Amino acid sequence: MSEHILSILVFFPLVAGLLGILVDKDSIRPYAITVAGIEFILSIWLWSEFDMNFAGMQFIESVPLIEQFGISYTLGVDGISLFLIIMTTLVTFISLGSLTVTNRVKELMITVLVLELTMVGVFVALDAILFYLFWELSLVPMLYIIGVWGGPKRLYAGIKFFLYTFTGSLIMLVGMLYMAYLYYQATGTWSFSLLEWYRLQLPYDLQLWLFGAFFLGFAIKVPMFPFHTWLPYAHGQAPTIGSVILAAVLLKMGTYGFVRFSLPLFPDASVTFMVPIAVLAIIMIIYTAMVAYAQEDIKQVVAYSSVSHMGVIILGTFALNVEGITGSIFLMISHGIVSGALFMLVGVIYDRRHTKLMSEFGGLAHVMPRFATIFGIMMMASVGLPLTIGFVGEFLSLLGFYEQSHMLTLLAGTAIIVGAIYMLSAYKKAFFGEVTNEKNRNLPDVNRVELFALVPLTALVVILGVYPKPILEPVDRSVTAMVKLMHAKAVTDEGKDRIADVLVTKEAK
Amino acid sequence: MITLNHYLVLSGLLFSIGLVGVIKRKNLLMLFFATEIMLNAVNVGFAAISNHYGDLSGQMFAFFIIAIAASEVAVGLGLLILMYKRKSSVDLDTLTTMKG
């Protein structure tokens, strides 16, 4: 079974989801939670079977689909994708477990399970067309979730999300096809297999074009400035479970794409575009933090904060050294957990008051102390307090990028300042002060269903903040291998210079 | 001398007259007339070229067109009568159900 674990991980939610159509409405909840739980356990089992000392792809399965064009069904996992998969299954499991939607629950749960299929598929696909397939497929269930169970402007938000992301992906598809064509020209055979593409060294000018094509697809998904405006609407209108999964997993697909595709395939272009992208990332960090500070709706604060954190992730990715990329991947996982928790917390208060405006709150810490504590912990993790999960990734990303540019890192480092400003301000508006609104006086504190989701996340925030090694180690190994590959493949001198040469150990100058 | 060109010019002129009719005419019956003119213009052209090159396939084609035109008119006139019964008018502008 362990040879096919990845296929099982990918298709089990789909099969179970389709079977769920037969399950009757009252038992759909336990059914879906059990399915998600089994999926989570399977991913943990994958972790246990994973060989920590091997840096390359493991559990590879390959079945040719369309021979003439080299499209095959290839799956594989390495240190970079392993924890993204686990985070996906975990977030799906606990968000299903703490679901409070009451209308059309069955359809929602099945949609989420189908979404899980696509998300896991993106992280394990090693064939470009297969990757693209899962990538695009993930848009459909998300569109449904926003469009059916969302807020008043849900159709606008959902369609905007779908079309915007779809446009970027189409350009990426063109890039993929051109890449396959270049491979054919170089070797004489068609192939869309990523591992084979890794071996291809491309001339510099072609790298630039292809990087640009892939960039659009990933940048809109991340979302990078100025392609980010779909996110506040999508989050604002989506139900809690939609926001959680969107923020925790779907955004990571974009940054994962950068690490998996853009960096190793186009190393020299990555070096060339490093500074413009870093500038965009810094704008993302500071600008969206400031916009978050101006928000009146607490969910929008968290939505914009997501964009701000993704800026740090992008910065870490384009540090082009092991510390930075490892940091960015860890920050992806950390952001998934923290943002997921923050959106769930917003969902808790929304369930009680049916409003997300901070002016309606105030003094909540008196009424809901446990809720305030958990929110406080998550807030501190979001701000990057050491010994929480949020610090490790941010520290490593900034540390990594410092090597490339001192000034830009200094600007990016203001992330810790602007992050604190909007987060503390929002927390103060909502939780501190006297209870100004009478409706808030008798709100119940977090109940068991909500704690089911929040307690594991809080525990992870603290545990992984104190002991991040189980995750850092395999990520570090795979990233080291990837950076070595990048360095070897670089064709320009600047590429060789900027990409860290991991065979050289650091000595004091 | 009457050369091929004369016939082709005649064919072209007839075709244009038919085309103008198709474009301008509002009355469905007049539309049919104009279509017939266009078809016959093409017939003239075919016959002339066939005679010029000594290839009979042009004239055979003309025969086919005459036959098809006749059947087309039959069906078309039948539909026209039905339409007249429904809308009591043969004005083209009343046909708008296919508006996009």
Place this chain on the structure above:
Amino acid sequence: MEKYLYIALFAPLLGSLTAALFGARPKTLFTGLWTSGLLAVSWISSILLFLHVYADPSANVVHVKMIDWISAGNLSIPFGFVVDQVSVTMMIVVTTVSTMVHVYAIGYMSHDKGFNRFFSWLSAFVFSMMILVMSDNFAGLFIGWEGVGLCSWGLIGFWYHKQSATWAANEAFIMNRIADLGMLIGIFLIYWNTGTLQYNEAFTAMPNLEHTLLITIGSFLFVGAMGKSAQFPLHTWLADAMEGPTPVSALIHAATMVTAGVYLVIRANPLYDLIPEVGYVIASLGAFVAMFAATMALVNRDIKRIIAYSTLSQLGYMFVAAGLGAYWVALFHLMTHAFFKALLFLGAGNVMHAMDDELDPFKMGGLYKVMKPTAILMILASVALAGIYPFAGFFSKDKILEVAFNGDHYILWGVLWVTAGLTAFYSFRLIMLTFFGDERYKKLGFHPHEAYPYMLWAMAPLAVLAAVAGFFEHSFVHFVTTLLPSYEFHTHHVEMILIAVTSTIAILGIATAVIIYKNGMLHPKWMERPCYKLFTNQYYIPQFYDAVFSRPYKELSVIFWKQIDMKIVDATVDLIANTLFNIGKDTRGVQSGNLSIMLRWMALGVTMLLIFGLIFVAAATLLG
């Protein structure tokens, strides 16, 4: 010996976590006793470690490495702790003051709803501070650094129903974060240039680095220190932090957190020895702050703020010493100051409690009759602060003045000397206004009473230390200079003159205060003078920060949101979408459903195709 290290480090954490379990419940005396007890355990462990290290400083340094924290690439940061001369001194200071404050707080917070939560935060703070001083690498230092920032936020904003408190808490956190960015950059520089963040390895590698690089590192690290130790211009949070309960002010804002910056400079002395220019800047800034803060304390009408400015002023003294290379002198003053300043704050707490949390000394007066023990303790602390023999402050402050004089930094010496006089003046202004003179409080209806006896007993050890700590100077120097560089004094011949001069101005300051305030307040005409207004309004700096930083930031944020994000960025996206939509809508007219129109289009299309075909054929034949 390692187990004592772990006990000293983790006992406060255990206390904090157990107290947190009761956080939302009403007060249980158990939490106060349990946390204080665990702190006492930590205290005893620190003393044991101290004795161990004291016995043989070169051999008995305790060093542990717990687990790997972060390893990526070539970076490897462990959780490592070291107990050497400097850290054990800090540990003793922290645990002593913390234990006393914990016991005191049992009484002070006895009527507070959030009693359990308070002790949880307070012990968590001590834990963070211990990490800070016991860490053996810069990343561990940063953990403690941010941790104390967090606990300070939680404790300043403890009474979270008060807008002023939560505002002050946020201000403190954000200002500290601004400084923390500087520290982070310093840490990055250290890693990328020396390959490690461990103290000993980094310091060994530093002499090989370029001088300008060292200056950069030292400057950035000092920026971090500036935030924590509230040096100008990042000083406004310290006075506002007095919103927190008084035990918090005593522990955090007198003895421990604010001294973290000084600790950093002392710990990084191998670096700062290589860059004396930066040291001179640090010292000059310190002298400036000393005078600056003292002027603001002269006129303040809030007992806690007076003491807070006093702390700021003394921190300036410490930085002068550290900046000029006399690290042990700075450490010594840190230690003595912790004792008498904490004592002063705790006494002020007693006064506040007696006066129903009133803060204005102008509303007090003559409290000596009702609160003799507190008054005596506060007078003792003030005398120590003023630097009068034989109390501790005399020894440490005098040494700093000597250091300034020694290096021929006469301006610095002059500034510090005047400030010493001001210090004595405002300390005794406070004492006179609060405890002596007319009993103004009676007209305002207060009924003061002395604090609980055990609170006074908690203050007593601090008083004893403030009195006698000075006599341990020689053994202290001997002990600490096995690690820190010793400082050569060339001024032995003028030493007695300097002492006399310093003591004179201090006594003068005290005398002036006693005379002026003996019969009550100052003449109101004084308050009209411009310099009085300047001092009272803190040189208008908070207003300046608000007008130049806070408000524009908020307005800019709103502009970014409403104008740029919504009107420009989003509108562009919507523009593209709407353009496409409108094109579709307009071309819908082609499908008019009208046969004659469609025939016209068809005819047009055929003509166009023919024309294109002709052009194509013509072009093909022409071009061959």
